[in-house]
Amino acid sequence: MDFIAQNMAPIMFAGLVVFLLLGYPVAFALAANGIFFGLLGIQLGLLEPSLFQALPERLWGVMSNDTLLAVPFFTFMGLILERSGMAEDLLDTIGQFFGPVRGGLAFAVIFVGALLAATTGVVAASVISMGLISLPIMLRYGYDRRFATGVIAASGTLAQIIPPSLVLIIMADQLGRSVGDMYAGAFIPGIALAGLYAVYAGGVALFKPRWSPALPLEARRLREPSGSSGTPSVFVVVVLATIAAVLFDRFYYVPHYPDAALDERLVLAAGAGGGFALASAIVNKVFKLGLLSRLAEQVVFVLIPPLALIFLVLGTIFLGWATPTEGGAMGATGALVMALARGRLSLRLTRQAMDATAKLSTFVVFILVGARVFSLSFYGVNGHVWVEHLLTSLPGGQLGFLIVVNILIFLLAFFLDFFELSFIVVPLIGPVADKLGIDLIWFGVLLGVNMQTSFMHPPFGFALFYLRSVAPAHEYMDKLTGKRMAPVTTGQIYWGAIPFVIIQVIMVGLLIAFPQMSLVYKSDQPTIDIDKVKIEIPADEPARAGEQEDLMKQLGQPPAAPDKGAEEPKKSPEEEQQDDLMKQLQKK
Amino acid sequence: MQALLAVSRLIDRMNEHIGRAVYWLVLAAVLLSAGNAIVRKIFSVSSNAYLEAQWYLFSAVFLLCAGYTLLRNEHVRIDILVGKLSARAQAWVDIFGTVLFLLPMATLIMWLSWPYFVRAYTQNEISGSAGGLTIWPARLLLPVGFALLVLQGVSELIKRVAFVTGRGPDPIVRHDPAEAERALAEEIRKIAEGKV
Numbered sequence: 001m002d003f004i005a006q007n008m009a010p011i012m013f014a015g016l017v018v019f020l021l022l023g024y025p026v027a028f029a030l031a032a033n034g035i036f037f038g039l040l041g042i043q044l045g046l047l048e049p050s051l052f053q054a055l056p057e058r059l060w061g062v063m064s065n066d067t068l069l070a071v072p073f074f075t076f077m078g079l080i081l082e083r084s085g086m087a088e089d090l091l092d093t094i095g096q097f098f099g100p101v102r103g104g105l106a107f108a109v110i111f112v113g114a115l116l117a118a119t120t121g122v123v124a125a126s127v128i129s130m131g132l133i134s135l136p137i138m139l140r141y142g143y144d145r146r147f148a149t150g151v152i153a154a155s156g157t158l159a160q161i162i163p164p165s166l167v168l169i170i171m172a173d174q175l176g177r178s179v180g181d182m183y184a185g186a187f188i189p190g191i192a193l194a195g196l197y198a199v200y201a202g203g204v205a206l207f208k209p210r211w212s213p214a215l216p217l218e219a220r221r222l223r224e225p226s227g228s229s230g231t232p233s234v235f236v237v238v239v240l241a242t243i244a245a246v247l248f249d250r251f252y253y254v255p256h257y258p259d260a261a262l263d264e265r266l267v268l269a270a271g272a273g274g275g276f277a278l279a280s281a282i283v284n285k286v287f288k289l290g291l292l293s294r295l296a297e298q299v300v301f302v303l304i305p306p307l308a309l310i311f312l313v314l315g316t317i318f319l320g321w322a323t324p325t326e327g328g329a330m331g332a333t334g335a336l337v338m339a340l341a342r343g344r345l346s347l348r349l350t351r352q353a354m355d356a357t358a359k360l361s362t363f364v365v366f367i368l369v370g371a372r373v374f375s376l377s378f379y380g381v382n383g384h385v386w387v388e389h390l391l392t393s394l395p396g397g398q399l400g401f402l403i404v405v406n407i408l409i410f411l412l413a414f415f416l417d418f419f420e421l422s423f424i425v426v427p428l429i430g431p432v433a434d435k436l437g438i439d440l441i442w443f444g445v446l447l448g449v450n451m452q453t454s455f456m457h458p459p460f461g462f463a464l465f466y467l468r469s470v471a472p473a474h475e476y477m478d479k480l481t482g483k484r485m486a487p488v489t490t491g492q493i494y495w496g497a498i499p500f501v502i503i504q505v506i507m508v509g510l511l512i513a514f515p516q517m518s519l520v521y522k523s524d525q526p527t528i529d530i531d532k533v534k535i536e537i538p539a540d541e542p543a544r545a546g547e548q549e550d551l552m553k554q555l556g557q558p559p560a561a562p563d564k565g566a567e568e569p570k571k572s573p574e575e576e577q578q579d580d581l582m583k584q585l586q587k588k
Numbered sequence: 589m590q591a592l593l594a595v596s597r598l599i600d601r602m603n604e605h606i607g608r609a610v611y612w613l614v615l616a617a618v619l620l621s622a623g624n625a626i627v628r629k630i631f632s633v634s635s636n637a638y639l640e641a642q643w644y645l646f647s648a649v650f651l652l653c654a655g656y657t658l659l660r661n662e663h664v665r666i667d668i669l670v671g672k673l674s675a676r677a678q679a680w681v682d683i684f685g686t687v688l689f690l691l692p693m694a695t696l697i698m699w700l701s702w703p704y705f706v707r708a709y710t711q712n713e714i715s716g717s718a719g720g721l722t723i724w725p726a727r728l729l730l731p732v733g734f735a736l737l738v739l740q741g742v743s744e745l746i747k748r749v750a751f752v753t754g755r756g757p758d759p760i761v762r763h764d765p766a767e768a769e770r771a772l773a774e775e776i777r778k779i780a781e782g783k784v
Contacts, residue, residue: 023670024685025663032689056704329621
């Protein structure tokens with residue numbers, strides 16, 4: 001008995017592993033573990049008999065957590081979007097645009113993958129669309145099978161790391177940081193990762209030209225009647241739109257709103273440029289001016305829906321018009337409107353999406369409920385102290401800790417999905433990271449990039465699995481050329497993923513070496529964070545970005561309406577955020 | 589046993605209906621949240637009541653759908669080991685898990701959250717923030733949601749005991765994870781072929 005009392009935390013942790021491996025639903029196994037060891041602890045006199053009285057309050061904290069609302073919102077948005085046909089249009093047209101260069105289809109897949117990732121965060125949809133639309137074309141024109149499947153699987157997983165992704169939202173929630181900061185911190189690493197994929201694709205095109213040939217002339221459908229490609233016209237539109245954006249910013253927005261923050265200006269200027277491009281494409285089409293090539297017109301038309309969605313979701317967040325949660329709801333509403341406009345929204349689809357969303361968010365929140373019951377007892381027996389001791393005694397300080405934790409997550413990701421990792425493992429290692437002086441946004445993004453690999457590593461990676469379900473498994477006849485085509489083997493899909501898993505590991509290393517990639521979130525903190533803080537403490541007046549005086553007043557006083565579900569531990573991160581912010585402002 | 593199986597079917601049907609009704613609240617929460625953001629931006633009116641109503645709705649979704657999700661066997665498991673066992677062995681794992689994990693945990697939470705609701709109800713507590721909502725309806729979701737979960741647990745238990753004693757069919761809903769993807773792939777294929 002004494003032995004148990006002394007080593008309660010490790011025993012409880014070992015118990016957790018056993019409970020989980022039994023294969024009963026994770027949520028209930030977690031909660032039962034917490035209750036079982038809680039009772040044992042009470043018996044041994046380690047815990048107060050009133051321990052479980054705190055349970056309802058903890059559950060209330062889960063219920064009143066606004067951030068979690070983003071889970072159903074983004075899930076619902078993704079489910080509507082994946083059947084709206086947007087991804088298919090994009091792949092088709094962007095493939096035509098990039099196709100004529102060597103490796104072009106691979107670039108198109110990466111580009112569209114990143115674009116879809118920025119609208120919503122669902123891996124399955126991107127991979128399936130690409131597997132159905134791009135893969136057959138790649139195979140038809142002789143792409144290497146490993147390279148083609150690898151680039152598709154990897155580009156699909158970009159949804160995990162490019163904002164707005166559920167991983168980042170949950171990571172922010174578990175680490176007690178604001179979602180806006182997490183988004184800002186993930187932006188450069190996300191783009192850099194897509195860039196690394198593109199560099200790899202470029203290297204393949206250069207050194208292994210036979211792996212990724214250019215589209216032959218007859219496959220370029222959007223050529224001009226005269227036979228020219230129409231590509232220069234696309235560049236003309238891009239240049240003109242950029243000029244329009246700069247002019248709007250210089251001569252309209254800045255003179256009118258001199259204190260506008262940089263990201264506000266960027267978002268609005270991008271909107272102006274996009275609007276200009278759309279207007280010119282419409283005018284060209286309606287009046288049959290023929291000033292733009294068919295290709296340019298088509299490129300503009302397919303890019304507008306995803307860009308509009310990105311504006312609805314991310315634009316409104318960065319402008320401070322909406323909280324990240326509301327951004328999800330705006331995106332979901334936008335996706336509904338778009339599906340309706342395309343005539344793809346049916347009662348059946350809506351019901352299917354709501355049904356799937358309800359079940360997914362229920363199991364996700366229940367894992368969190370289980371984790372809260374578990375942590376009540378685990379913290380009660382000082383489990384966090386044990387974990388902290390275990391991890392701080394690692395050699396190498398910060399770096400040693402980061403390396404060990406990343407290897408651990410990499411290995412665990414073979415068995416656990418990211419919800420389980422975020423709710424069970426992250427709360428244990430987060431405080432230790434904080435204590436070691438590691439910036440938690442950087443840390444969260446790092447773990448996000450790392451967990452992204454779990455979608456890609458053979459044999460369990462979900463992206464590979466989705467791709468397998470749509471890649472031709474038997475010999476088939478190509479509809480266009482009438483040639484017999486060999487099937488794509490599972491081995492090819494697995495081997496194809498390996499280079500991208502390696503790129504992923506390189507990215508984790510780069511991010512450890514260059515934390516600045518994430519830490520830039522601090523440079524524009526006053527805009528993003530002000531909104532966040534103001535909206536989280538619902539004031540009577542809606543928040544207005546950039547008015548620092550107002551904020552100082554607010555911070556000087558205790559928050560107007562602290563609320564947020566009685567005495568929830570959520571408060572301390574909020575306070576920390578404000579402290580952070582104060583420091584930032586003082587530096588200015 | 590037949591009487592018990594009848595009870596189980598009754599519970600299943602109830603949670604099925606509740607789940608199908610409650611999932612509409614997902615749409616309601618989406619529209620409320622987006623509407624609130626738009627109205628706040630354009631007309632500068634906002635109230636904490638809207639913010640709170642959003643999580644009331646979502647709480648209703650995940651608490652009232654807990655039983656429904658269990659019925660559909662969608663609470664995620666780590667099945668790298670169990671997935672390889674026979675159907676019978678899997679049923680035994682579920683019997684063990686339901687009796688030792690699910691039922692004690694859900695009953696305890698249901699038990700503890702009832703007085704938590706009653707307190708809010710008798711004192712007519714109102715949320716602390718300005719313009720906040722009455723608290724008890726949201727508190728009531730806790731005992732009700734966990735009661736539905738307990739009932740579904742009982743139903744699953746009955747079905748599995750019937751199976752291992754040879755008096756019923758294999759009740760485990762097996763998700764071929766590829767199935768949903770296949771359906772999606774089929775639709776996307778249709779979209780793609782309609783166009784290309």
